[in-house]
Amino acid sequence: xxxxxxxxxxxxxxxxxxxxxxAATKGYDVTLFAQGAGSQNAPYxxxxxxxxxxxxxxxxxxxxxxxxxxxxxxxxxxxxVDADLVIEATIDHLYxxxxxxxTADRLCGPNVIFLLTSATLCVSEIALSLSRPNLLVGAxxxxxxxxxxxxxLSFSSDTSKDAINTTKEFINNLGKKPILVQESPGxxxxxxxxxxxxxxxxxxxEGVSSAEAIExxxxxxxxxxxxxxxxxxxxxxxxxxxxxEQLQQVYGDRYMPAPIIRRYVQQGRLGVKTGIGFFRYxxxxxxxxxLDNKQEEN
Amino acid sequence: MKILVLNCGSSSLKYKLYDxxxxxxxxxxxxxxxxxxxxxxxxxxxxxxxxxxxxxxxxHTVAVVxxxxxxxxxxxxxxxxxxxxxxxxxxxxxxxxYFKKSVLVTDSDLAxxxxxxxxxxxxxxxxxxxxxxxxxxxMPQTPQVAVFDTAFHSTMPKRAYLxxxxxxxxxxxxxxxxxxHGTSHKYIxxxxxxxxxxxxxxLKIISCHLGNGASLAAIEGGISVDTSMGFTxxxxxxxxxxxxxxxxxxxxxxxxxxxxPMANINTMLNKHSGLYGIAGVGDMRDVQKGVNEKxxxxxxxxxxxxxxxxxxxxxxxxxxxGVDAIAxxxxxxxxxxxxxxxxxxxxxxFGISIDKQLNQQRKKEFEISAPDSRxxxxxxxxxxxxxxxxxxxQLVANVHSQSN
Numbered sequence: 001x002x003x004x005x006x007x008x009x010x011x012x013x014x015x016x017x018x019x020x021x022x023a024a025t026k027g028y029d030v031t032l033f034a035q036g037a038g039s040q041n042a043p044y045x046x047x048x049x050x051x052x053x054x055x056x057x058x059x060x061x062x063x064x065x066x067x068x069x070x071x072x073x074x075x076x077x078x079x080x081v082d083a084d085l086v087i088e089a090t091i092d093h094l095y096x097x098x099x100x101x102x103t104a105d106r107l108c109g110p111n112v113i114f115l116l117t118s119a120t121l122c123v124s125e126i127a128l129s130l131s132r133p134n135l136l137v138g139a140x141x142x143x144x145x146x147x148x149x150x151x152x153l154s155f156s157s158d159t160s161k162d163a164i165n166t167t168k169e170f171i172n173n174l175g176k177k178p179i180l181v182q183e184s185p186g187x188x189x190x191x192x193x194x195x196x197x198x199x200x201x202x203x204x205x206e207g208v209s210s211a212e213a214i215e216x217x218x219x220x221x222x223x224x225x226x227x228x229x230x231x232x233x234x235x236x237x238x239x240x241x242x243x244x245e246q247l248q249q250v251y252g253d254r255y256m257p258a259p260i261i262r263r264y265v266q267q268g269r270l271g272v273k274t275g276i277g278f279f280r281y282x283x284x285x286x287x288x289x290x291l292d293n294k295q296e297e298n
Numbered sequence: 299m300k301i302l303v304l305n306c307g308s309s310s311l312k313y314k315l316y317d318x319x320x321x322x323x324x325x326x327x328x329x330x331x332x333x334x335x336x337x338x339x340x341x342x343x344x345x346x347x348x349x350x351x352x353x354x355x356x357x358h359t360v361a362v363v364x365x366x367x368x369x370x371x372x373x374x375x376x377x378x379x380x381x382x383x384x385x386x387x388x389x390x391x392x393x394x395x396y397f398k399k400s401v402l403v404t405d406s407d408l409a410x411x412x413x414x415x416x417x418x419x420x421x422x423x424x425x426x427x428x429x430x431x432x433x434x435x436x437m438p439q440t441p442q443v444a445v446f447d448t449a450f451h452s453t454m455p456k457r458a459y460l461x462x463x464x465x466x467x468x469x470x471x472x473x474x475x476x477x478x479h480g481t482s483h484k485y486i487x488x489x490x491x492x493x494x495x496x497x498x499x500x501l502k503i504i505s506c507h508l509g510n511g512a513s514l515a516a517i518e519g520g521i522s523v524d525t526s527m528g529f530t531x532x533x534x535x536x537x538x539x540x541x542x543x544x545x546x547x548x549x550x551x552x553x554x555x556x557x558x559p560m561a562n563i564n565t566m567l568n569k570h571s572g573l574y575g576i577a578g579v580g581d582m583r584d585v586q587k588g589v590n591e592k593x594x595x596x597x598x599x600x601x602x603x604x605x606x607x608x609x610x611x612x613x614x615x616x617x618x619x620g621v622d623a624i625a626x627x628x629x630x631x632x633x634x635x636x637x638x639x640x641x642x643x644x645x646x647x648f649g650i651s652i653d654k655q656l657n658q659q660r661k662k663e664f665e666i667s668a669p670d671s672r673x674x675x676x677x678x679x680x681x682x683x684x685x686x687x688x689x690x691x692q693l694v695a696n697v698h699s700q701s702n
Contacts, residue, residue: 005356027333056558057566 004170005029008083010100012042012073014234015117016089018145021046022174024070025059025146031072031079035090043073048284049146080107085170087115087139092242094121098129105130113163115139119190120246122183124156133158137167139178142189143235147225151176154183185250186243193231194244194255200228201258204278211278212289229278230287233271237264237278299384299694300324300377301687302369304362306388306429308421309333311361315369315376315383316687324376325369329361337361341368343376358425362432385441386433387690389481389682391422393446395472400449400689402697403430403442411444418476418530441697443690450480453521458617461529475533477525479507481682482627483515489663489678490623491520502618504611507680508637509628512537514607516614524617526610532567536606538580541571543606573599582630582637600637608641615648623674624650632679638666642675649673 007023009016012034020030034042050064059067080086086104090096101114108114113135116126127133138154151171155164171178181187186194196218203214215227232240241262247255264270264277271277272285280288299319305312314326327341337355342348349368355361369375369383377383388403392415401407408430416423430442451459459475460468467473486505491498498520505515512535516524526534526542536542549563556562574580577588577599585603588596615621626638635657642652649672657666659677667675 003356029335056556056562057570058558058562059565060569 004084004166006031006082006084007087008033008080008085008104009087009089010104011035011089011091013089013091014143014236015141015145016087017042017046017049018143019087019089019117019141020071021049021067022145024067025063026174027070029070029072031074031083033074033077033080035075043071046071077103077107080104081109083108083112085113085115087117089117089141092118092120092239092246094125097121097126101126102129105132111135113137113166115167117141119187120185120243122156122185123154123159124183127156127158134160135163137163138183138187139167139171140187140189149176151178152187152189153178153180154187156183186247190243191247193228193235194240194247197228197232197240198244198255198258198261201232201260204229205258205260215278233277233279233281234285236271236273237261238270241265299691300382301690301694302383302386303683303686303690304365304386304388304429304433305683306358306361306422306425308425311358311365311429313365314683314687316684318384318687318691321684321687327365327368329355329364332356332358332361339364339368341365341374343374347374349374358428359432359435362429363436366436380437381439383437383440385443385690385694386437387443387445387686388426388430388433389686390426390430390444390446391419391448391478392476393444393448393452394418394476395452395474397444397446398449398452400443400445400686400693402693403434403444407444441694443686443693445481445686445689447478447480448476450484451475451477451515451522451525454523454525458524473529475525475528477513477515477522478527478531479511479513479515479525480522481685482507482680483513483517483522483525485681485685486625486627486678487515487517487520490625490674490676493663493665493676493678494623494674496622501622502620504614504621504624506607506611506624506626506631507628508535508607508626508631508634510538511540512607512628512630514610514614516617518618524614535610536603537572538582539569539572539574541567541575573603576602582634586634586636604637604640607637608644611641611645612648621648621673623676625676625678627678627680632677633660638675638677642666650675 006029008031009020010033012032016032020032024030032042034040047068050059050067053059054061054064086108088097088101090100097118116123116136116138117140119140123136123138127136130136133156137159140152142148142150153167168178200214200218203209204211211229215229218224218227241257244255244257268274269276272281275281282288301316301318303314303316309332310328310330311332312328315324317324325343329337329339331337332355335354336352339351339353355364366380369377370380394415396410408427411423411427430444433442461474483505487498487503490503491501494501503517505517507513511531513525513527514535515522528534532540534542553563572580573582573585577585577596579585585596585599589600611624626632630637639652639654639657642650651668651671652666652675653668656664663676663678665674665676667673
């Protein structure tokens with residue numbers, strides 16, 4: 001199999017941008033195919049993300065320039081002909097993904113591997129619509145992609161060993177550990193994440209404590225960087241709701257969303273992208289209602 | 299006999315082909331920006347024919363092939379067949395405790411570097427190892443020699459190389475001072491002895507390698523007894539972008555205050571500190587320019603840089619209970635007379651004095667100490683490659699004499 005150098009990423013949301021930044025940092029040439037609302041923001045968001053790293057000494061000015069030089073942006077899917085590897089990172093909607101991957105399937109070289117990053121859709125479901133079911137591998141990257149260290153790897157009965165091994169090598173090269181799991185809706189991270197978010201949302205709804213207090217207890221208990229509310233706000237509460245509804249269909253009522261989650265989505269309180277979810281955020285995505293300040297006020 | 303010296307860095311490859319009859323350089327060159335579409339090759343041969351080209355090179359293996367092709371190139375090459383190369387000497391960053399001197403690389407040596415030493419030098423070791431493997435593949439009959447940057451310091455006594463932390467960490471993980479720039483310090487010690495005209499085993503020498511990275515070595519009786527770099531090349535002197543010594547407890551405090559992980563601390567200390575951290579420029583030439591223009595932060599950085607070198611020299615005089623000669627080398631050591639002057643002027647207590655005019659010279663090696671100086675002071679252009687070539691020749695010659 002050809003060595004992978006040029007990566008095409010379909011979707012310039014948080015996940016797509018994260019994978020792009022990660023791959024470019026490791027020297028891959030990345031083309032980010034931007035679609036839909038907010039996609040024109042992708043170059044700015046990626047540069048901003050690198051600037052934050054620069055401010056905190058994680059990279060140098062020179063490294064930032066090199067990383068940016070590895071990322072191109074395009075809306076023209078015809079450019080997929082150059083890709084050695086295609087990573088799909090669009091919204092978890094079966095028909096959208098099928099449609100997009102079918103187009104990519106027509107345009108890409110016959111040996112190109114496709115990675116499916118979906119949280120809720122299985123490799124087998126998508127493989128049906130492709131001419132290359134043997135080259136479709138599930139790779140659930142976990143946001144924030146640049147910081148997380150594991151990727152959930154899944155495959156269908158059609159996936160070839162070569163495709164799995166090449167994917168493993170690629171993920172290793174990104175500095176992450178690929179971990180094999182059975183293909184199943186929600187895999188490990190999304191299922192446990194929504195369960196935690198949902199339980200925390202119930203606690204808030206029932207008035208057991210404030211969002212800040214619940215968040216602080218959970219963070220402090222398990223030495224987490226972020227608690228469930230901030231994770232939900234960063235993922236997008238609408239995305240969380242969408243996952244839960246899909247998981248509820250498969251697994252039943254233990255994934256029934258807490259009322260407050262539905263309410264927030266109806267009110268347009270979607271998290272970082274709307275400036276308010278469980279917490280408030282500025283345009284840079286930083287929390288405004290700082291945990292420590294809140295504690296001092298109490 | 300012709301010996302090829304290879305130095306594979308994280309994204310570069312430098313090479314020199316020697317004719318060991320007279321240690322003359324037949325060809326040298328470098329390949330930079332390995333891993334990119336526009337890698338840059340610069341090659342020059344003895345007759346001064348030169349070639350510069352830009353080409354995509356994604357791996358060190360390919361870079362090695364490019365280099366070997368150039369050496370046998372009908373137009374730019376200097377040999378007609380790779381078999382003319384008797385041995386290849388590789389510069390290897392880290393030998394750990396296992397490699398105390400240069401070795402003819404065996405499969406088990408390579409496996410040891412791969413399994414045990416790679417994580418001690420995550421930036422350079424993978425490239426070093428790839429360079430050796432590439433040469434083994436392309437010229438399987440040619441002996442490969444590894445010359446370690448740490449090896450010269452393997453003579454340090456335990457009291458010098460141990461850190462005063464739980465001993466079990468040394469036992470479990472070999473956490474200790476290793477020291478670097480060993481090949482350079484070894485070369486300098488040899489040259490100083492020659493210039494003085496005394497056997498190196500009778501001398502106490504302080505070698506100051508001041509380049510992008512900087513380290514001092516205390517060399518007593520021809521062997522290294524202490525050096526300023528440590529477990530990694532971060533310890534010791536202030537450098538271009540490296541901090542050198544800092545209280546580790548301050549790092550814990552910074553992590554908490556700035557809310558950053560250990561990985562950021564690592565890059566902060568290695569890439570955002572030193573001259574750059576204080577003056578905003580990491581190149582000594584830029585710092586000096588700022589000093590001339592009386593820029594306060596440039597001046598501060600310069601003073602800090604000088605002060606730390608002087609402190610280390612003082613401590614090594616104490617470590618050896620004396621010093622016969624001090625030598626400055628590498629980019630900053632060779633090209634910054636003013637720095638040498640300030641350092642030596644501030645060491646007058648030890649009877650060190652330099653001739654200010656001699657100090658202004660620019661040539662390969664020269665003495666700068668005044669006639670009445672109790673300590674000889676030299677400026678010597680370092681040559682790590684020739685040491686690598688000599689070690690390689692010696693090990694290869696042993697093989698030949700055994701097989702005959």
